[in-house]
Amino acid sequence: MAQLRSACQRERYSELERAGLIQMFEFSLELAWKTLKDWLAEEGFQVATPREAIRQSFEAGLLPEEDAQLLLEALRQRNLLAHTYREELAETAVESIKRRYFPVLERLLRRLQTR
Template sequence: MTRLERLRFQVEALGRAVARLEAALAHPKDEFVRDSAIQRFEFCFELAWKALKAYLEVQGLEARSPRMALRLAYEVGLVEEGPWLGLLELRNLTSHTYDEALAERVYSELPQALSLLKALLERLEAELAREER
């Protein structure tokens, strides 16, 4: 698989995951919806950083961790660093959502996370289209 094909695959996977997170957040909130949305956010974040990693590889850069991918994506102007580092912290909190208060906090931040993920997806789709020309 070429770097460009890997990027296309990652962007498509991210698109599907973002749509699923958006669908979960559209439901009336209850415990199951909350937990489902948090899990879907985890998937989205993982796919987002892997899509960033694939994009950076197309650009000749290498990121070995989510934090490094975010830093490099910021340096090339793909994302705003502050909000995305906040998403990384939010993602790190998801392993502790057995704590009800923490689960509620994470869930309350998911609409903003969805907005950032959708903006990234649009940007990556545009970059992919540009690279494929």
């Protein structure tokens, strides 16, 4: 998260820096859902996929509905980025990561740290 935070604070990106920001987002989202999965397992829930982990976390009260929806959206964005590379998609993704997905990942981190 520290690396993603640092990358999100930049105003401009070279092509390589933009790719790095996207990669940090993908790593952070992967760690987030796997951490949710582990937390849920400790609480007695069984989940196998990122979507299940996010939905079950909402149902268990760990995530508010808005954050669960944003994380599901981030997951769709990550899947799209992982399977397709288009310049315009990458540029749009950077803004979404900075304005929508990084803040929700930070809120999740704070929630998990207090548990």
